[in-house]
Amino acid sequence: MSSGATTPQPERRLANRIDRGRRRRFVGRSAELELFESALAEPDQTFNVLFVYGPGGIGKSTLLDAYADHAARAGRTPLRIDGYGVSPPTPEGFRAALADAITEALGLPADEHVPNGFLDRLGDGSRWVLLIDTFELLAPIESWFTDRLLPQLPAELIVVLAGRLPPSARWLADPGWRDLLRVISLRGLPPDGTRQYLEIEQVPPALHQRVAGLTHGHPLALSLLVDAIHRAGPDAELPASLAEDPDLVRALLNRLIDTAPSTDHLAALQVCGHARHVTEALLRAVLEEPAVPVPALFGWLRGQTFVDETAAGLRCHDLVRDLLDADLRWRDQERYGALHRRIRASLVERLRAREISPADRRTVMADLLFLLRHHPVAGAHWDWGLLGSGYTDPVTDADRPALIALTERQQGREQARWVEHWLDRQPEAFLVFRGEDGSMLGFAGYLSLDRAAPADRDADPGTRAMWDYAQRYGRPRPGELVKAWRFLVDRDTVDERQLQASGTMLGAFHTQDILLRPRTAWDFVGTYTDLDHWRAFLGHLDFHHLPEAGYRIGGTAYEVFGHDWRRIGIAEWIDLTAARELGEPVEQPHRRGTELVLSHEEFGAAVRDALRALHRPAELAGNPLVGSALVRRAGEPDLPPEQALAGLLRDAVAELRDDPRSEPLHRVLDRTFVRPAPSQEKAAELLGLPFSTYRRHRDRAVEAVTERLWQRELDGSTGSA
Known part of the structure; x- marks a missing residue:
């Protein structure tokens, strides 16, 4: 009875079943295969070295398996070497590994090969393909490999190198390799x-x-x-997001990213995982006094295989960015929130800079909106792939017929009539949304109701309803804008749940306009009919449903959402939306009741009364300014509003002291209201002024304080004028 085991036939081996499973699952790499097959078909006409690089787990080894199969079908013998197996990573170690690969490919006994005789085995190279995996581990001998070994190899030999790192400058700077080298940055499957x-x-x-x-x-x-x-x-x-599966995140990060050299490098990596683009300027703004110089951190990021260089800065591969973002949010929410706010603040500051070009401003605006991508409500309403690619154009005379025809097709003849009505009166209020190829994706109309003639405004049911609402619930003061999105028409759909392209560009333009435009009273969005779909999204942006402002065009009922910028100013809105982006609990801004919207005359009278009552808190608490947005913005949550008002008045008076031209006015207010004399006559005496002159100075000084505070009431600021 024999005790030996029979050797399985080649077609019955487990390895064959493993290979079949791999081949069956190999998909999505047709372009990479076509490039390799072109070299197999015409080696003299294409390239000799194909350099494939990408992060761990992206499929480099699987692609080499496919290359080996295609080489075998083309009558060539694949020689497989893994950088892990070249030990030590020296020229001698590599020669030995190559000799082993040739010996195995020829089916020779292991003791027949001679490490230094591999070139003789290769012949003219036409029957071989050399496939080297994990090439980054051969970095110690890369110069020898490129300068000494490769030039000795046969001219028809095809070499494929795969690793995590891109080709070094040695490859790219040498003109001799320019025609012989092809590089593939391997990305995710299409x-x-x-x-x-x-x-x-x-x-x-x-x-x-x-x-x-x-x-x-x-x-x-x-x-x-x-x-x-x-x-x-x-x-x-x-899971709704990767943040909900920390085990998956950890497994992928361990494969994709090497350990960061320091905490500063890790912090830079986390910036790259949260922001759409990273520049040295952004790193300087976000990182808190890193020990490693920012240029060195930027250079390190630049060298990572999962980071691409773009005109706007460094950009992390999508999956790696999501993993880094999810990991930080899971392990340290407080730090994650601080990072989000610092990136956001830097982008807002950049967006509002005077010297920025229109093209750069569009990019920064896209970067700012990108921070919303994981928000459960906002993230579903915009097409994140479109950010930075589509753009808006002013309407030209040539566009008019197309806009009117598109509106009639998508929203009916009556709506088209109102588009024509407003194109005649406010053509500058219309925006055309275009794709990268310049084709029109849709358009919108963002009307200035405050500049419209009353007859024109009242003729349109939509603008009439929104203007009437503003008049009833917060009449705009002279110089304040009333803006209204009256039209939004998409080229491809009338389904408001599918408006990602037009909706994304409208959102980008609107957010930029909010951050840059002069003082605004009311801001209306009156373009949607699906209340349930839009209520949560626009609520995130602090635009609330206004049922009384709704209107009908033909048989269609349009819902209206609005925001009064005098009640919630720009600075507070930025903080409010940032908190909502992070999912933090948000205290309702209207915590002190309804703010009063005062005319300039009413405001001035209230300032005069408040100065007189500066040392009488009970009387000051009844001043109309206590209910103004100015006082609400200036106060702390637990600070009584009359104390906040008193602080504003004292600060405004003190500011007059800083300018030599207004310093005499400061002295008058100081002795009249801040450190009041027993009487105004005594104040004039202490100041060395005739009483009539004192009264003129007092009135001018009160007017100066009024104008400073009025400007802050309008523009939403709380600091010095």
Whole structure:
């Protein structure tokens, strides 16, 4: 009875089944395969070295497996070397590894090879393909490899290098390699490749879009998530975001990213994971006095394989960015919130800079909106891929017929008539949304109701309803704007739940306009009909549903949302929306009741009365200014409003002292209201002024304080004028 075991036939080996499984799941790399096949077909006409790089888990080794299969089918023998197996990483170690690979490929006994005789084995190179994985581990011998080894190899030999790092400057700077080298930055699978992979893995079609959104087509992430779906069974539920699955995040980060050299490097990496683009200026603004110089941190980020260089700065690969963001939010929410606010503040400051170009301003605006991408409400309403690619144009005379025709097709003849009405009267209020190719995606009309002639405004049911609401609930003062989104028409759809393209560009323009425009009273959005769909999203932006401002055009009822900027100013709105972006509890800004909107004359009278009552808190508490946005913005949550008003008055008086021209006015107010003399006659005497002169100075001084405070009431500021 024999005790030996028979050797399985080649076609019955487990390795063959493993290979078949790999081939069946290999999808989405047609462009990479076509490039390799072109070299196999015409090696003299293409390239000799193909350099593939990308982060861990992106599929480099799997691609090399496919290259080996295609090489074998083309009659070539693949030689496989892994950088992990070259030990030590020296020229001698590599020669030995190559000799081993040739010996294995020829089926020779292990003791027959001679490490220094591998060149003789290669012949003219036409029957071989050299595939080297984990090439980054061979960095100690890269100069020897490029300068000494490769030039000795046969001219028809094809070499494929795969690693995490891109080619070094040695490759790119040498003109001799320019025609012989091709470089592939391997990214996630394209959408059709992701879908094909999920079909092969029998993932329910209802989950495909969510899986693609979570993984961005990254092969390792796909594999791990598909495995989790299979383990969960038919009732599998996907996380709403990667932040909900810290185990998956940790597994992917361990494969994708090497350990950061220091806490400063880690902090820079986290900025890259949260912001859309990273520049040295952003790192300086966000990082708190790093020990490592910012240029060094930027250079380190620039060298990471999951970071691309763009005209706007460094940009992290989508999956890596989501992983870094989810990991920080999970492990330290307080630090995450601080990072978000610092990035946001830096972008707002950049957006409002006077020297910024229109193109840069569009990019910064897109970067600012990008911070909303994970918000459960806002994130679903915008097309994040469109940020920075589409753009807005003013309407030209040539656009008019197309806009009117598009409106009639999508929203009816009566609405088209009102588009024509306002194109005749406020053509500058219309924006055309265009794609990268210049094609029109839609348009919007953002009317200035305060500048419209009453007859024109009252003729349109929409503008009449919004203007009447402003008159009833907060009449605009002279010089204050009343803005209204009256039209939004999309080229491709009338379904408001599918307005991502036009809606994204409208949102970008509107947010920029909010941050840059002069003082505004009312801001209305009157373009939507689906109240349930838009209420939460516009509520996030602090635009509240105003049922009394709704209107009908033809048979369609339009809902109106609005914001009074005198009650919630720009600075407070920025803080409010930042808190909502982070999911933090938000105290309702209207915590002190309804603010009063005073005319200039009423405001001036209230300032005079408040100065007289400066030392009588009970009387000051009844002053109309206590209910103004100015006082609400200046006070702390627990500070009585009359104390906040007194502080504003004292500060405004003190500011007059800083200018030699107004210093005499300061002295008059100081002795009249701040440190009052027993009587105004005594105040004039202490100041050395005739009483009539004193009274003129007093009135001028009160007027100066009034104007300072009035300007802050209008523009939403709280600091010195």
